[in-house]
Amino acid sequence: MRTVIGSGLPEASRLIISEGRSDEPLTDHAWILKGVTSNTRYTERPEVEALASKQVGLARPDATCAALIPIRKTAAWWDLAQNERRAIFEEQSHHIKIGLDYLPAVARRLHHSRELAEPFDFLTWFEFAPQHANEFEDMVDRLRQTPEWRYVDREIDIRLSRH
Ligand code: HEM
Known part of the structure; x- marks a missing residue:
């Protein structure tokens, strides 16, 4: 577990x-985090198609590495209008474009927590095989340098492996 920012x-x-x-x-637990899957907010039709054509499901037998990355965004982010958030997310930060570079090696699922009054806004979950671990690091490095991440004020990077 590594705290990237915040407590x-x-x-x-x-x-x-x-x-x-x-x-x-x-x-006997240290913590419990809850989230729900939901509809997409930012993904446009051509991106839906591009993602659908490359992405794979969770629980592949060889994907024994995982990352659970809980993320909270600032009040400034949530005060933005939807079109302003979309512009930061994709036109400025290329979140989907970057992510697509790592499919199908990485499988993912986004959970929303904000409406559940949880400590994080999102619980992000990723699965990949050990031979793709370096690519996964490369991707999170790229994403953390984007304008979108200036709005992240709490992020914990939790890595897991299954034997
Ligand atoms: C949201 C794709 C990697 C964190 C999204 C969305 C897409 C996406 C399409 C938008 C969903 C919507 O329309 O509401 C990808 C792909 C990735 C990837 C293809 C590559 C495997 C990551 C990583 C992180 C991350 C590594 C964290 C370090 C998030 C967060 C959101 C999000 C927090 C929610 C943003 C918001 O609603 O404000 N991702 N992503 N993603 N992703 Fe990723």
Whole structure:
């Protein structure tokens, strides 16, 4: 676990992922984060097509590496109009264009947390095979240098492996 910006999370040595409603009480945990999948906000039709033609699903047997990156954005970001956020996200930062360079090596799922009054706005999840770990680092480096990331005020980079 590495705190990229903002306050960190308590150390944890393993992660349990619960899908669906998880009402069972969990004991002995360092933290619990919740998110939901949702409709897209920024992706335009040609991008939908480009993503659909390259992306792969989660849980590939050889994708034993994962990253859970919880992210919160600033009040300034949320105060922007939708078209202003889209312009920063793609026209200025090329988030989708950069991400497409790493498909299908990296599989992903975005979860929204903001409406759940959670500590982060997003829980981002990525899976890749060990031989693509360097490419994954390359991608997060590129994204963190974009104008979009100036609006990120809390980010924890949690890496996981499955044996
Ligand atoms: C949102 C693609 C990697 C963090 C999005 C969206 C797309 C996308 C299409 C917009 C969804 C919408 O229209 O609402 C990709 C692709 C990637 C990638 C193809 C390559 C595997 C990453 C990485 C991170 C990240 C590595 C974090 C380090 C986010 C966040 C959002 C987002 C936080 C939500 C932005 C917002 O709504 O303000 N991504 N992404 N993405 N992505 Fe990525």
